[in-house]
Amino acid sequence: MDEKVLLTGNIAAAEGALYAGCRHYFGYPITPQSDVVEYFSAKLPQMGGEFVQSESECTSINMLYGAAACGIRAMTSTSSPGFSLMQEGISHIAAAELPCVIMHVQRGGPGSGSTQTAQMDYNQVVKGGGHGEYRLIVLAPDSVQEIFDFVQLGFYLAEKYRNPALVLTDAIIGQMKEDVELRTIDFGPTPEDRSWALKIHRSPKGKSANVHSAVGIVGIYNEWLARTNEKYENIKRDEVRFQSMFMEDAELAIVAYGSSGRAAKGACKLAREEGLKVGVLRPITLWPFPQPQIEELASRVKKILVVEDNLGQMVEDVRGAVEGRAEVHFMGVFSRHMPDCNGMIFPDTILEEVKKLL
Amino acid sequence: MSGEDERKLICDTPDCINNTLLPTCPGCLHGVVARCVCEAIDDLGIQENAIGVVGVGCHAMTAGAVEVDTISTAHGRAPGVATGIKRAYYGEAIVFTFQGDGDLGAIGLGDVLNAVNRGEKLTTIFFNNAGYGNTGGQMGPTTIEGQVTTTSPYGRDPAQSGFPLHMAEMMASLRGCAYSARVGINNLKNYAGARKAVKAAFQKQMDNIGYGFVEFLCTCPPGWKKKPDEAFHWMEKAMMEEYQLGEFKNVDEIT
DSSP states (O other), rough: OOOEEEEEEEHHHHHHHHHTOOOOEEEOOOOSHHHHHHHHHHHHHHHTEEEEEOOHHHHHHHHHHHHHHTTEEEEEEEHHHHHHHHHHHHHHHHHHTTTOOEEEEEEOOTTTTSOOOTTTTTHHHHHHSSSSSSOOOOOOOSSHHHHHHHHHHHHHHHHHHHHHHHEEEEEHHHHHHHEEOOOOOOOOOOOOOOOTOOOSOOTTTOEEEEEEEETTTTSOOOHHHHHHHHHHHHHHHHHEEEEEESOOSSSSSEEEEEEHHHHHHHHHHHHTTOOOOEEEESSSSSSSSOOHHHHHHTTOOOOEEEEOOSSSHHHHHHHHHTTTTSSSEOOOGGGGSSSTTOOOOOOOHHHHHHHHHH | OOOOOOOOOOOOOOOOOOTOOOOOOOTTOOHHHHHHHHHHHHHHHHHGEEEEOOOSSSSHGGGGBSEEEEOOOOOOOOOHHHHHHHHHHHTTTTEEEEHHIOOOOOOOTHHHHHHTTTTOEEEEEEEEEEEEETTTSOOTTTTOTTTSSOOOOOOOOOHHHOOOOHHHHHTSSTTEEEEEEEOOOOSSHHHHHHHHHHHHHHHHHHHTEEOOOOOEEOHHHHHHHHHHHHHHHHHHIIIIHHSSEEEEESSSSSS
């Protein structure tokens, strides 16, 4: 049995990176993820790594761009307003097709919003956020253990596809404590070719590496578009991940991710105790979105309830997959237990809504 | 004339130069800066560990002439990217940035100030041609007072758009900076000084002392709407009057 320790989600993210062999971190303090920055600042110097506190999230992501271009495992983390500042750099990293991991602990927006929890950055994270056409591989854990595991998975997928990966949490699961089993997960080999990376001790006679984000200026635009499009299609085909619970005989399905997915699972257990035929589909990859699974779901259940801590973002993707073949209902930020930024959506509130729908 | 027997090689190309044709305009001095950097890299024997980082602007195309691993970045972001590379290789890479005046002095001013202030062991080659060349000759932070550009059609008016930015002096004022100089490449004497300055700026990085910064005064004939010779003379007169050449900092320890 491996070691189990009590950790917050944010610290588990940092430990996940360290267990994945990441020794380079660049970050800037912002609530509710400043403890990630603090943790790396203490740990990395002791482990022979490099920690840099940048002057802005704009520079954090550019430091990450430089480190990722060298073919090493590197990471940054932030929360919503900081994530907005990173969009330019993320667009460049995706254009240059570099592997790296971004940890995003959501808070309320827009603007400076609140420092409390929310799931309001789904569209920004999943649909792009920066300019141009690109995709991030987005993993949405719902427990501290999954945060630890998914940071490692993020590094693996990022290297497998040479594409930035993002682990999306929020103030609830980032700040809560749970037992975590600490171990390095072996996902299998990643591509050995590192010819694209910036190098030292290079033979002057050898071909120099040229990492660039000017895909239509330095490179041939249509080649880039065709290559990345094929990559994205492969990811959509092979990397969809989700959790399904009590779906076999369900008449109503709840679709929710992250902290809301956790609440939905709680509501589902309560419903089953009362004999109600309720199931949960929790998307783990928000991109690639489990669209085929939700399409299939729409032919089996009459009603789908989407729960997310916002005004309705993922629900649009669910409606797109359902295409009118089932009723799609939504509960969001107005179902919080308190009518302000400190509120949260609890399982019993979801259960009440389920009962109204059944 | 019998030909080959009487021909003597008096000037060869640097080892580090990549003989790609640069898309620079007639009368542009950017290619001369690239040659100067290549000669400094050859002199110091650092080609195999050198990595170039470029922003957005004509300077970025110029980096194609230097035969090292390179990376292109967003406008103004080269110092942050260079920091990531330097840290990725635990200081072993010799990392330099090519940046123009709009890139470094406007959109990326915060990036470079903070990189220098952290005392990063990096080298920046700054191309000052008093405006935005790549986008067609708009006013930049180093455009001089009264200079007519496409966005200062009545001449740069300090009351409306401020003053020419003196980057080399500003860099020298930061404690993380180990070397800062402004150089010209308008004659052989100044060129020799420029080569020496680039070597000194790299040496501060190689000796793990601090940031090295070299500002080159350059021309932009199409941006300035001048013929190549007129542009050259305007640089020697108007720009060199505003921007004094010289070494503003050269220390063996940053404190």
